[in-house]
Amino acid sequence: MYPHFQDTALENWHDFEVESRKEIVSLLRGIGAKKQLIRMLIQGENDVCVTSILDVDEASSTVILDTSVDPGQHKRILSSSRLSFETSLDKVRILFAADAVSTATYGGHPAYRIAIPASLIRLQRREYYRIATPVSNPVRVLLRLPDDLGGPTSFPLADISCGGIAILDNKMVLGEAVGREYHDCRLELPEIGMVSTDLQVRNSLDLTLLNNKTNRRLGCEFINISRGNLAAVQRYITRLERERNARIAGLS
Structure with missing residues (x-):
């Protein structure tokens, strides 16, 4: 489910999986409010873009993200069939993924749009922080x-x-x-x-x-x-x- 993350074979992902839509939206908004940087993994660890959450629109079920300034990377992001995201909130590691990304605008500037994930991983135990x-x-x-x-x-x-x-x-x-x-x-x-x-x-x-x-x-x-x-x-x-x-x- 989360093929690009460093701990891909971490045992029992489901032990840390959050599936409550309300909680997911709250976590994503918290990440955006605190301006936490997010690592967007395009092709595993070999192609990484640093982004941030600009907005979480629960009504349209979308998340708006900042764009890459690299034109080549921008193209790879838009053509990718799977994107993985890694960040933290209050020292808790947060992982989620998206099957596709599209272009959008936010505040008059280019942005990315992904669907609010159906689930995400929240790793609260310090020993899993890599x-x-x-x-x-x-x-x-x-x-x-x-x-x-x-x-x-x-x-x-x-x-x-x-x-x-x-x-x-x-x-x-x-x-x-x-x-x-x-x-x-x-x-x-x-x-x-x-x-x-x-x-x-x-x-x-x-x-x-x-x-x-x-x-x-x-x-x-x-x-x-x-x-x-x-x-x-x-x-x-x-x-x-x-x-x-x-x-x-x-x-x-």
């Missing part, structure tokens, strides 16, 4: 693989949370790794230090990039992580949030 790690200088984790898989190998991270990490297996060396555990993994967090933990692969998602190459994202859960190492992860997440908020403030 934040993307840097792309240009990626954080890496060292997995101690057996010799037949190349021995110790480092992999770039896609995101991190207090519950685990998502790694990118660009060369598909791990195969069907869901359920497998890796012990004594080393995670080097910039300006924080080394974190040691065991990892269990909980989900796997193959992504088609814009150049038509395939990448594999593996969602991994921390296993037997110490309090000290978990505190280091939390400090790093806080640092990433601070940097992201500073960038957003600079754009506003």
